[in-house]
Amino acid sequence: MSEKNESRTQAIRGYVDGKIQWLWGLPENQRRAELAKLRRGIGHAPGELPDLWGGLLQGMPASFYGTNGPSHEEWAVYLALTLYALHQQSNDTVCVSQLGCTLGRAVRRLAEQTVASGQDWTESSILRRFNALATAEEITEISHHLRGMIQLLRAAKPDSIPLDYPRLAVDLYGLQCDAPQLAQLPANIRLRWGQDLYRYEKNESSETQEKEN
Structure with a gap:
């Protein structure tokens, strides 16, 4: 990946992480209000709801701005933050955004939890949704x-x-890109999702649970 593209993905990651840290620095009532506003943005395109402009655009690098509709960066940031707000709903004590919990790993954990005792996780209906x-x-x-x-x-x-x-957010950015020099090509991202899904072995899951208990 070129230095320019690597810088761009780092900027996207840093911006989303900074916004989540900002939310958790707010008083609880204010954080709830901001998360509720973000949730209202689900199903809309970036920029459609003026109530969200401040929370999403304040501090955003100008290089992210689209000139003819939302840019790839704006879509990636918008979806990541509005979906984070959905995920965080009704949970005021623990931030649901945790570094290293990739989409493939999260889906594997979900699949393992949703199958009957003794059933293989690969038989979970969750995998059809993931596919x-x-x-x-x-x-x-x-x-x-x-x-x-x-x-x-x-x-x-x-x-x-x-x-x-x-x-x-970085994955969502890459899924919209098709530049051959970009390591975040859609096919590469999907492959990594699959690798993370199957790499997360049952014994690793058990070890993680033991550490958490």
Whole structure:
């Protein structure tokens, strides 16, 4: 990946991470209000709702701005933050954005939780949903499938399954790009999702649970 593209993905990651840190620095009531505003943006395109302009655009690098509709960067940031707000709903004590909890890993944990005792996780219906997300090509279609997956992660028991939202934003940016010199090519991103899905072995999951208990 060129230095320019690497700088761009780092800027996207840093911006989303900074916004989440900003939200958690707010008083609880104000944080709830900001998250509620972000949730209202789900299903809309960046820029459609003026109430969201301040929370999303304040501090955004000018290089992210689109000149003929939302840019790839604006879509990536917008989707990551609005879906984060959806995931965070009804959880005031723990931030659901955790570094290293990639989409493939999160889906693996979800699949393991949703199968009957003794059933292999690969038989979970969650994988059909994940496949639909992984094969979606247009950003609004990706958004639709991703929203459903986030709702499932939020509803997981006993606790919501976290997700690395700065990493997700970088992935969403890459899914919109087709420059051959860009390491974040859509095919590469989908491959990594699959690698993370199958790399997360059961014994690793058990070790993680033991550390958490």
